[in-house]
Structure formats: structure tokens, C-alpha cells
Amino acid sequence: MSSNAASEEMSNGLSSAKREDIWALIIAGVVMLVSMAAPEIVHDIFAKLLYVF
Amino acid sequence: MTRSLFAPGWTKIIPGLIFCALFAWIVMNIDHTLSTYQRADAASQAIPKLHERLDAASAEGNADEVASIRKTIDKHQKALDVVGGQIGARWAWATLLYEDFQFKYVAILLIGGILIRNLFGVPEIFKAGIGVARPLIKPGIIILGVHYVWSDVVRVGGTGLILATVFIFGTAITVMWLSRRYGVSDGLGGIMGAGTGVCGVSAIIATAPVVKAKPRDMAYAIGTILLFGTVMLFIMPYLGHALSVSESQFGAWAAVAILNTAQLIAAAEWYGEEARNTAVLINAARIMLIPLIVVFAVWFYGLRDEGGRIGFWATMRAKFPVFILGFFVLIILNSIGLEFFGGPTTSGSPFWAMNAVYKWFFAIGFAGIGLSISIEDMKQAGGTAFVIGSGAAMAKMVLGLIVVLLLGTELLRVAGG
Numbered sequence: 001m002s003s004n005a006a007s008e009e010m011s012n013g014l015s016s017a018k019r020e021d022i023w024a025l026i027i028a029g030v031v032m033l034v035s036m037a038a039p040e041i042v043h044d045i046f047a048k049l050l051y052v053f
Numbered sequence: 054m055t056r057s058l059f060a061p062g063w064t065k066i067i068p069g070l071i072f073c074a075l076f077a078w079i080v081m082n083i084d085h086t087l088s089t090y091q092r093a094d095a096a097s098q099a100i101p102k103l104h105e106r107l108d109a110a111s112a113e114g115n116a117d118e119v120a121s122i123r124k125t126i127d128k129h130q131k132a133l134d135v136v137g138g139q140i141g142a143r144w145a146w147a148t149l150l151y152e153d154f155q156f157k158y159v160a161i162l163l164i165g166g167i168l169i170r171n172l173f174g175v176p177e178i179f180k181a182g183i184g185v186a187r188p189l190i191k192p193g194i195i196i197l198g199v200h201y202v203w204s205d206v207v208r209v210g211g212t213g214l215i216l217a218t219v220f221i222f223g224t225a226i227t228v229m230w231l232s233r234r235y236g237v238s239d240g241l242g243g244i245m246g247a248g249t250g251v252c253g254v255s256a257i258i259a260t261a262p263v264v265k266a267k268p269r270d271m272a273y274a275i276g277t278i279l280l281f282g283t284v285m286l287f288i289m290p291y292l293g294h295a296l297s298v299s300e301s302q303f304g305a306w307a308a309v310a311i312l313n314t315a316q317l318i319a320a321a322e323w324y325g326e327e328a329r330n331t332a333v334l335i336n337a338a339r340i341m342l343i344p345l346i347v348v349f350a351v352w353f354y355g356l357r358d359e360g361g362r363i364g365f366w367a368t369m370r371a372k373f374p375v376f377i378l379g380f381f382v383l384i385i386l387n388s389i390g391l392e393f394f395g396g397p398t399t400s401g402s403p404f405w406a407m408n409a410v411y412k413w414f415f416a417i418g419f420a421g422i423g424l425s426i427s428i429e430d431m432k433q434a435g436g437t438a439f440v441i442g443s444g445a446a447m448a449k450m451v452l453g454l455i456v457v458l459l460l461g462t463e464l465l466r467v468a469g470g
Contacts, residue, residue, distance in 0.1 A: 014057045014058070015371070016060065017372075017374070018375065019057070019058060019060065020188040020191060020376070021191065021374055021375045021376035022058060022375070022376075023058065023188075023191075023192075024188065024189075024191030024192045024194075024195060024376040024379070025192075025195065025375070025376055025378075025379045027189075027192040027414075028192045028195035028196055028379050028383075029379070031192070031196060031407055031410050032196075032383075032403065032407060035403040035404075035406035035407045035410070036393075036403045038406075039401055039402060039403050039405060039406035040401060040406070042406035042407075042409065042410065043405060043406045043409045046406075046409040046410045046412075046413060047409040050078065050081070050082075050413070051081070051082055051085045052082060053082050053085075053086060
């Protein structure tokens with residue numbers, strides 16, 4: 001079993017679920033950094049600007 | 054490492070992702086318009102009644118009551134001003150669609166997506182991107198961490214963890230045992246047990262290589278999970294309203310009964326904000342059990358590596374959903390109460406800005422769910438395993454409802470901070 005789990009990861013580099021998880025962490029991290037740098041702009045874009053009608 | 058973050062042929066996902074983002078953007082704007090007119094309709098009817106209460110409170114000299122009513126009138130007046138309406142005007146169509154029919158962005162994206170996929174079809178060029186849109190719910194879940202504090206995690210998450218453990222292992226053991234008893238292959242019985250117990254498709258994919266399930270077994274199990282999840286996703290919110298289930302109770306019920314993370318978040322978000330907050334927290338506890346269910350399947354079917362070991366830690370490492378760590382990091386930051394980060398309602402703070410973003414990730418993810426629900430895929434469901442799997446999932450739904458009704462609302466409500 002341990003070889004099963006390990007080989008699944010090794011053959012593809014990362015399993016698709018792990019890749020999704022890491023991308024989710026990266027995206028959330030970027031959102032957090034941008035929100036720390038310019039909270040008003042982020043809020044305006046996502047709470048106002050994107051609603052056009 | 055960086056290269057392995059990009060799946061081979063990753064550029065193929067771009068058209069489908071853009072398609073989902075565009076679909077989500079249109080629907081979010083429709084939702085915004087409907088909610089704006091529904092609020093105006095409610096305000097138009099409420100303001101005259103509030104003025105009567107204000108006169109009565111003023112006559113009694115109740116200053117606190119007068120201040121509170123004035124504040125509510127101001128709020129309603131703002132809702133009316135947004136559409137340039139007068140007191141007494143009606144926008145009954147908005148109330149009918151948004152309140153009575155619960156035609157919110159979740160429902161529009163799911164129903165619209167299913168109709169597009171099955172009536173008109175989705176061009177091949179979009180399919181890869183649509184498959185990738187669904188996991189965009191994960192960054193949304195991480196960002197939603199700004200809504201919680203540790204006391205929520207201990208109370209609601211602790212209760213949820215106990216609920217999830219009992220229901221997950223109860224369902225998985227029952228399905229695996231019945232499958233073996235009625236002659237279903239170990240591969241199909243194993244993934245059906247994991248799928249109906251934990252997180253549907255994710256658990257099936259995680260367990261399949263371990264129990265050596267065949268591609269046809271996976272198609273059967275995924276078909277069953279998708280069929281059951283889709284039916285529950287649409288029935289449960291209406292059932293919840295009919296049975297007067299509170300939002301927090303519904304969140305816990307959905308987290309126990311609906312198998313797929315994306316579908317349960319969709320059902321809970323559709324039901325209301327409190328339902329979603331409870332569902333996300335209990336789901337966080339639930340998905341951490343995926344590696345344990347895989348280890349259980351290994352033990353149940355007597356599978357071992359060359360050295361005769363189960364490989365507990367290797368399985369835990371390989372199957373643990375690491376994204377959930379980001380969710381807990383944000384809960385810690387919110388619980389510490391650092392002034393710099395503020396909170397989801399502290400205007401001008403980073404967490405306030407992040408709070409405006411998560412819904413867009415959810416919307417793109419829900420677009421991905423709707424557009425990927427294919428009637429043809431669900432026709433794959435069938436056979437003895439289907440009867441056992443859906444019977445167990447149905448029993449879990451009914452028992453889950455009874456348990457959350459007995460637990461009450463307070464134990465399951467996320468207070469936030």
C-alpha cells in the first residue's frame with residue numbers, strides 16, 4: 001500500500017488532487033497579499049465594479 | 054516542483070475556464086439585480102409599517118426603540134433609493150423569483166449549466182477547462198476562513214467531527230460489508246463504500262488505485278454518486294424549508310448527507326449564509342478523514358504492500374487535503390484578533406476585502422459543476438452496488454436529519470468574529 005500511494009505521486013510528479021490543493025493555497029495567498037496591499041481596491045472590484053447591471 | 058504544478062497540456066483548460074468565468078459573471082449580475090429589486094420590494098412594504106411603530110414608540114417616549122426603528126427605516130430607504138423607487142411601489146416578480154422560488158446565483162448556475170450541457174451540448178474545446186473550474190471552490194473555502202474564530206472550530210467543528218466520523222465510517226462499513234455479502238467485486242464495493250461515506254468523487258479517486266478498482270467500476274460508482282448528489286442538491290433545500298430546518302442545522306445536515314464537497318457547499322450557500330458557514334466548517338473536518346477511510350479500505354480488503362504493511366503514514370501523506378491548512382491558518386489569524394487584518398465586516402481591512410472575493414470563486418466553481426453534470430454519465434449508475442450505495446446514502450440523509458434536529462441550532466451555529 002505504501003508503495004501504491006507513493007508510486008501514484010512519483011509517476012506524475014503530483015497527483016491531480018494535490019495539484020488542485022497547492023493551486024488553491026497559491027491563489028488564496030495571492031488574494032490575501034493583494035488584499036493586504038490594497039483592500040479598498042480589491043473590495044471595490046469584487047463588490048461593485050464587477051456588477052454592471 | 055514548479056513544473057509539476059502544471060499538468061501536461063494545461064493550456065487546453067484556458068477556453069473552458071474563461072467560459073465558466075463568463076457564465077458566472079453573467080449569473081452573478083442577474084442575482085445582484087434580482088436581490089436589489091427584492092430588497093426594494095420588501096423595503097417599500099416595510100417602511101409604512103415601521104413609521105407606524107415609530108409613532109407609537111415616540112408617543113411612549115422609548116428612545117432606544119425609536120433609534121432602532123429609525124436605523125431600520127434608513128436601511129430600507131437606501132434599498133429603495135438604489136432602484137429610484139417610491140414607497141408603496143411593488144416589484145413582486147423579484148420577490149417571487151428570489152424569495153419564493155429561491156432563484157439565487159447557485160440555482161441559476163446549476164440549473165442553467167445542466168440545461169446548457171444537456172440541451173445544447175458543450176463544445177470539446179471547453180471541456181478540459183470546465184473540469185478545472187469546479188476545484189476553484191477550494192480557494193473560496195480557504196478565504197472563507199476569515200469568517201471563523203477558534204471557539205467555532207471547537208464547538209461546531211468538534212460536533213461536526215464526531216458526526217462526520219460516525220456517519221462516514223458507519224456508511225462505509227455498511228456499504229463494504231453489504232457489497233461483499235451480495236457478491237459485488239472488492240474494487241467496486243471499496244470505492245462505493247468510500248464514495249458514499251466521505252466525499253463522493255474525491256474519495257472514489259483516492260481509493261480506486263488502492264482497492265484496484267477497474268475503470269468500469271469507477272464509472273458505476275461515480276455515476277451513482279453524481280446521480281444521488283445532484284438529486285439531493287436540488288431536493289434538500291426545499292425539504293429543509295418545508296420542515297422548518299434552521300440554517301445552521303441545514304448546514305450540518307448537508308455536510309453529513311451530500312457526498313461531494315462542491316455540491317454540499319452549493320446546497321448550503323443556496324439555503325443561506327449561516328448554513329454555508331456551518332457546512333464549510335463541518336466539511337473541513339470531514340475531508341480530513343479521507344486518508345483514514347483509504348487506510349480502512351486497505352485493512353478491510355486485506356491489502357498490503359510487499360512488506361505486508363498497511364502503510365498508514367504514506368497513505369495519510371498522499372491523501373491528506375493540504376488546502377484545508379490554509380483555511381485553518383486564516384481562522385488562527387482571525388482568532389488572534391490582529392488589528393492589521395481587521396475582520397470580514399471591518400471596513401477597509403484586508404479580511405473585509407477578502408470577504409468580497411470568495412463568492413466569485415464559488416460562482417466559477419458552481420458554473421463548473423452545472424456544466425459538467427451530464428445525464429449520460431449518470432446513466433452509468435446501476436446494478437447491485439447502485440442499490441446498496443444509494444440505499445446507504447439515503448439512510449444517512451434521514452438519520453442525519455434526525456440527529457441535527459435533536460442537536461438543535463445553537464450547537465451548530467457559527468458565531469464568527
